[in-house]
Amino acid sequence: MWTAQKPYFVMFHPFCVLIFALLYDNAVASSKSENKQTSCHEYTKGLTFNDSQAIGTWHLLHYSTEKANGSGEPHCVEFTSVTENERKDLLERIGKYVENLKWEALTLKMQIPCSSMKSNRTRDYYLERLEGDGSYRTLQMPVATAKMDLSEFHRYPMRLKIVEGQYLGMMDCHEKFVFLLGKQPNGELDERLKKMLDIYWPDDN
Numbered sequence: 075m076w077t078a079q080k081p082y083f084v085m086f087h088p089f090c091v092l093i094f095a096l097l098y099d100n101a102v103a104s105s106k107s108e109n110k111q112t113s114c115h116e117y118t119k120g121l122t123f124n125d126s127q128a129i130g131t132w133h134l135l136h137y138s139t140e141k142a143n144g145s146g147e148p149h150c151v152e153f154t155s156v157t158e159n160e161r162k163d164l165l166e167r168i169g170k171y172v173e174n175l176k177w178e179a180l181t182l183k184m185q186i187p188c189s190s191m192k193s194n195r196t197r198d199y200y201l202e203r204l205e206g207d208g209s210y211r212t213l214q215m216p217v218a219t220a221k222m223d224l225s226e227f228h229r230y231p232m233r234l235k236i237v238e239g240q241y242l243g244m245m246d247c248h249e250k251f252v253f254l255l256g257k258q259p260n261g262e263l264d265e266r267l268k269k270m271l272d273i274y275w276p277d278d279n
Contacts (some may be wrong), residue, residue: 199213
């Protein structure tokens with residue numbers, strides 16, 4: 075990626091020097107802003123994404139928030155397709171408690187952590203497909219003991235995209251979290267992955 079370079083010398087009027095300095099600072103700020111990709115709208119803009127690309131188990135390699143960066147911890151996410159029977163069962167069971175949802179667009183189920191972790195408590199989300207660019211809206215299932223009413227079913231926008239042809243990028247547009255997931259858990263990040271993280275999560279300074 076092109077980065078602006080400061081000149082070795084400038085033989086212009088001081089006002090021109092000031093203008094050049096301002097343009098340079100704006101270019102650097104713009105470059106950093108583009109790399110961070112913190113906007114939900116910009117995260118998958120111009121891309122295409124199929125539900126099938128998310129199917130399977132993914133391990134957390136790195137995550138980022140507006141406040142801090144993280145590293146790969148032993149967490150995993152599992153995506154499965156929502157079957158027609160499962161969709162009908164959900165509609166009958168909770169349909170009256172959920173508003174403005176296109177049930178035929180409920181295409182993915184996301185389980186955290188994945189089934190191989192054998193956790194006593196999992197969080198289940200169903201994803202309503204909004205656009206072909208990886209735009210979804212989550213339908214979080216409340217715990218079995220929760221009282222069924224409209225306030226129990228939280229729905230937030232999220233984005234999915236394939237990164238570098240082999241990783242899954244996931245953005246929680248509500249909490250402003252960005253996750254990088256891989257098919258294999260990584261103990262130590264290799265140099266290629268470190269360089270990629272520098273592009274997607276550049277340092278603030």
